Structure formats: C-alpha cells, structure tokens
Amino acid sequence: MSSTARADATRGRSFATRRWNHRRRPLGANVRKSSTTPRASVEDADDGLVQVGAIVGAHGLRGEVRVLPMTDFIDERFMTRGSTLQAETSAQGRSKVSGEYDAPIGETREVSVRGGRWVTSKGRNDVIVKLSGVDDRTSAEALVGTRLFVSPSDRAPLRNEVGQTSGDGDDEFYAQELQGMRVIDKESGSEVGVVEDVVRGAGTQDLLKVGFSAFDEEFEIDTEFYVYVPFVKDIVPLVDAKDRFMEITPPGGLLDLKTPKKTKAQRAKIAAKAKAASEQ
Structure with a gap:
C-alpha cells in the first residue's frame, strides 16, 4: 500500500502526504491535493492552531468570501x-519575505460556516464560503488577508x-508530522538533515525539503x-512518527543536487568576513 501526508497545517499550508510505492503516482489515484503547489508548515504554531485557509477576496454582494x-x-x-473555524480578527496578509501566509497568528474569534461551494471563473476553481456574521460585501472585504484555523x-x-511506525499498512501522515523529523541515511546510519517542509508535488509525488549544513566548496x-527528496517508499522506506525520524535510501547523486539557502552574494560576504577575521 502507499502512504500519504494530509494537510490541516499550523502556520502554513496543510495537507496529507503519502509515500507512494513507486516514484510516480498511479494514474487515477485518489489523492487529495492542496489547491496550489505550496507548502505545509510545522505543527508547533502559535496557540497550537492549525491553519486551513486564507481569505483572499470578497465574492458577490451577500457577504461570501473567496x-x-x-x-x-x-x-x-x-x-x-455548522463547521466551526477560528478566524483572525485583523489581516496579517502574505509575508513580504516568503510570499506565504505564514506570519504569527493574530487574535482570533470563532466563526461558523453557513455554506460553501465551488465556483469556476476564468479557468480557475474557487472555494466560495459564507461565514456567520458576514452579510454584505463591505464585511467580506474587511476579512481579506485574514486566515482560518x-x-x-x-x-x-x-x-x-x-x-505508530509506518510499514506496509496505512501510511498516511499529516504534512506537519513530517516536518522537524531527523533524516537518517539507512546505509551509513549518519544523519543527513532535518525535514523543513513538505511540498505538494505537481502530478507526481510529494517532496520532502531536507535542510542540512555542508562545506561550500565555492x-x-x-x-x-x-x-x-521524493516521498516514495523506495527512497523513504521507514518513517518513525513516534521517535521523530525517517530513514532514506537516496539514489546516487540525489543529495548532490543541494541548493544553498543563502544567495551567492550573501555567501561571498560571509566568506570575506571569515577571511578578514582569520588574518587579524
């Protein structure tokens, strides 16, 4: 069987993800996808709330929101x-750094869902929701930029x-469960790094963003x-949710496809400072 990671995230996007038995999802597999490609975030967010959406626009004149x-x-x-959500009382908007809705959680209040539907517009499928206490467009526009938890x-x-430790049985995980897990090379037993993010794959499989320190030869x-790292069983054969680690068997060259977190200019500046300090 395959395994997945589902979303209902904390401070970022939330979805569930599954480790597939093969490197590509089987055609027609019934996998729930997040509305966009972005990320899910770690479940240690402020107040323990799990982020499930953001209000990005008003729809119509009767208080519906997109x-x-x-x-x-x-x-x-x-x-x-009747579904109950926690809504921010003031808009936090997108982060200017990441472009994501990942700012610290603001003050929230409880709201109830009165109804929802899909609307197709300009080739885009939108989720339109009617919330309690929001009865006109002005009220709906005031909510734009707020998040729902x-x-x-x-x-x-x-x-x-x-x-439980995943094996051949049910192998679904919330994306937030995977974030922060240690990543161990199964063959050598050495620690590769830590899962920083889970990225929803574009039609293939989910990807684990693994961060680590290494020597910058440049x-x-x-x-x-x-x-x-593709979240598939032949590359991630073991996920221990209890002890917070996973084992990987990366194909040759996979870990060499690393990307520096800092820009070239930033790294050059750090190197220059290090050189100056060593010459003093």
Whole structure:
C-alpha cells in the first residue's frame, strides 16, 4: 500500500502526504491535493492552531468570501454547514519575505460556516464560503488577508495508532508530522538533515525539503543547504512518527543536487568576513 501526508497545517499550508510505492503516482489515484503547489508548515504554531485557509477576496454582494484552501479536507472545513473555524480578527496578509501566509497568528474569534461551494471563473476553481456574521460585501472585504484555523483536536486520525511506525499498512501522515523529523541515511546510519517542509508535488509525488549544513566548496565556508527528496517508499522506506525520524535510501547523486539557502552574494560576504577575521 502507499502512504500519504494530509494537510490541516499550523502556520502554513496543510495537507496529507503519502509515500507512494513507486516514484510516480498511479494514474487515477485518489489523492487529495492542496489547491496550489505550496507548502505545509510545522505543527508547533502559535496557540497550537492549525491553519486551513486564507481569505483572499470578497465574492458577490451577500457577504461570501473567496478562500485559498490549505487543507485536504475542503468539504469538511468549508462546505459543511455548522463547521466551526477560528478566524483572525485583523489581516496579517502574505509575508513580504516568503510570499506565504505564514506570519504569527493574530487574535482570533470563532466563526461558523453557513455554506460553501465551488465556483469556476476564468479557468480557475474557487472555494466560495459564507461565514456567520458576514452579510454584505463591505464585511467580506474587511476579512481579506485574514486566515482560518482549526484546533488540532478537530483533525481526523490518519492511522490506527498515534505515532505508530509506518510499514506496509496505512501510511498516511499529516504534512506537519513530517516536518522537524531527523533524516537518517539507512546505509551509513549518519544523519543527513532535518525535514523543513513538505511540498505538494505537481502530478507526481510529494517532496520532502531536507535542510542540512555542508562545506561550500565555492567559498570554502560551512553553510546551509537544502535538497528535495521524493516521498516514495523506495527512497523513504521507514518513517518513525513516534521517535521523530525517517530513514532514506537516496539514489546516487540525489543529495548532490543541494541548493544553498543563502544567495551567492550573501555567501561571498560571509566568506570575506571569515577571511578578514582569520588574518587579524
């Protein structure tokens, strides 16, 4: 069987992800996808809330809002009358650094979903939601830039036992469960790095963004890198949710496809400072 990571995230996008048995998803596989390619974030967010969406626009004149979903459970969160959400009372907007809705959580209030639907416009599928207490366009426009959250206790369990080690059985994970896990090279036993993010794959498989420190040969300094590891069983054969680590068997050359986190100019500046300090 395959395994997945689902979303209902904390401070970023939330989805569930599965380790597929093969490097490509089988044609027609019933996998829930997040509305865009972006990320899910770590489940240690402020107040323990799980981010499930952001209000990105007003729709019509009756107080409906357009929601950017950050969850696999769109019907349950946004289409089900009576579903309860926590909404920010003031807009945090997108981060100027990352472009994501990942700012610290602002003050929130409880809102109830009165209804939701899909609307296709200009080739785009939008999630349109009617929230309690929002009855006209002016009220809806005031919510643009705010985010929607749920409590972690509101999420459905994905496996039979919390923290079980994945094997050949049910292999679904919330993306946030994977973030922060240590990544171990199965053959050598050495630690490769830490899962920093889970990126929803574009039609193939999800990718683990693994961060680590390494020697930068170009500038002869130690620096931070990241590499994307496909979340498939032949590369990630073991995920231990309880002890917070996973083992990988990377194909030759995969870890060499690393990308420095800092720009070339930033690394050159660090190298110049290090050289100046050594010459004093």
